[in-house]
Amino acid sequence: MTYIPALQALADPTRRALLDRLRLGPASAGRLAQGFRVSRPAVSQHLRVLVCAGLLDVSACGARRIYRLRPEGLEALRGYLDALCHDARMGTPPDAPPSA
Amino acid sequence: MTYIPALQALADPTRRALLDRLRLGPASAGRLAQGFRVSRPAVSQHLRVLVCAGLLDVSACGARRIYRLRPEGLEALRGYLDALCHDARMGTPPDAPPSA
DNA sequence: ACTTACCGTAAGCTATGACTTACATCCCTG
DNA sequence: CAGGGATGTAAGTCATAGCTTACGGTAAGT
Numbered sequence: 634m635t636y637i638p639a640l641q642a643l644a645d646p647t648r649r650a651l652l653d654r655l656r657l658g659p660a661s662a663g664r665l666a667q668g669f670r671v672s673r674p675a676v677s678q679h680l681r682v683l684v685c686a687g688l689l690d691v692s693a694c695g696a697r698r699i700y701r702l703r704p705e706g707l708e709a710l711r712g713y714l715d716a717l718c719h720d721a722r723m724g725t726p727p728d729a730p731p732s733a
Numbered sequence: 734m735t736y737i738p739a740l741q742a743l744a745d746p747t748r749r750a751l752l753d754r755l756r757l758g759p760a761s762a763g764r765l766a767q768g769f770r771v772s773r774p775a776v777s778q779h780l781r782v783l784v785c786a787g788l789l790d791v792s793a794c795g796a797r798r799i800y801r802l803r804p805e806g807l808e809a810l811r812g813y814l815d816a817l818c819h820d821a822r823m824g825t826p827p828d829a830p831p832s833a
Numbered sequence: 834a835c836t837t838a839c840c841g842t843a844a845g846c847t848a849t850g851a852c853t854t855a856c857a858t859c860c861c862t863g
Numbered sequence: 864c865a866g867g868g869a870t871g872t873a874a875g876t877c878a879t880a881g882c883t884t885a886c887g888g889t890a891a892g893t
Contacts, residue, residue, distance in 0.1 A: 636746060644744035645881080646736060656820035663839060675882055677841055696839050696890040702821035711814050714807060720756035721802035745851080762870060775852055777871060796860045796869050 639710050642686035647671060648679045652688065652702065659701035661694075739810050742786035747771060748779045752788065752802065759801035761794075 642648055647669065654665060666676040680700055683689040687706035692699045742748055747769065754765060766776040780800055783789040787806035792799045 635749070637749070640740070640743045640749070643740045647881085649735070649737070649740070652817060656817065661839085662841085671881085672883060673839095674841075674884085678881075681841080693890095698840065702817070704818060704821040707814060707818045707821055711811065711818060714811050714814060717752060717756065717802070718804060718807045718811060721804040721807055747851085763868090771851085772853060773869095774854085774871080778851080781871080793860095798870065 637710075637713065638686040639688055639706055640713075642682050642688055643710075645679065645682075647675075648683055651676070651679055651683065655689070655700060655702050659699050661697040661699055663697070665700065737810075737813065738786040739788055739806055740813075742782050742788055743810075745779070745782075747775075748783055751776070751779055751783065755789070755800060755802050759799050761797040761799055763797070765800065 643652075650669070651665060654660065654668060662677060662680060663673065665680070666673040669676055680689065680691075684691055684700075687709070688703055689700050689706075690703045692701075743752075750769070751765060754760065754768060762777060762780060763773070765780070766773040769776055780789065780791075784791055784800075787809070788803055789800050789806075790803045792801075
């Protein structure tokens, strides 16, 4: 029952949209909020969740706060999925007898 | 703002625990429920979510219903994460100027 | 120093989702 | 065909999470 904050963070469509926006390159909080229907504080809260989940990095640049994708966080998730994929392919041969 | 049911499904710890249990091999609903504190109907509901998300396959075996991991569903997710990882590494060179 | 812009935080509301109990359904067995 | 086991479904309750408005704080410019 391991807790994986990155998966929790990726569950929300708005947060995924933020990540997609950041694939174009780093951006400030205000700039990010412009493309979304939800309020700026809502975007700020989502950014906070993404940072806490290890999916984003922040760097202060004057009064602005620049957000950018954090590759390490995403690669950790890939590790989890890769292991799951591996066992899904290997652990379930077409004629394997069910364990119940 | 694309909707990805698999990510929604993976957000819940109990569902991830079910997937982890199924890495050992296919199992019936009742057998799966035995290892969990939550009630059997709760497990049944979680299994339904996982099936609808494309992460599990079901096959009736008499009165039992056998659940097993569905590699295709997991690989689709990997595709999403791979693209994100790629852009995170390439699209954010250490000295790239912020787009705001 | 005052003003303005940018941003995060707090408080409150509402919707979504996870859980439980009770019930309906299907399949095998005697 | 009646009985029992295995499982999904329905209705209702409660916690969590996302949204909004209002506010506080910091940095830059004049």
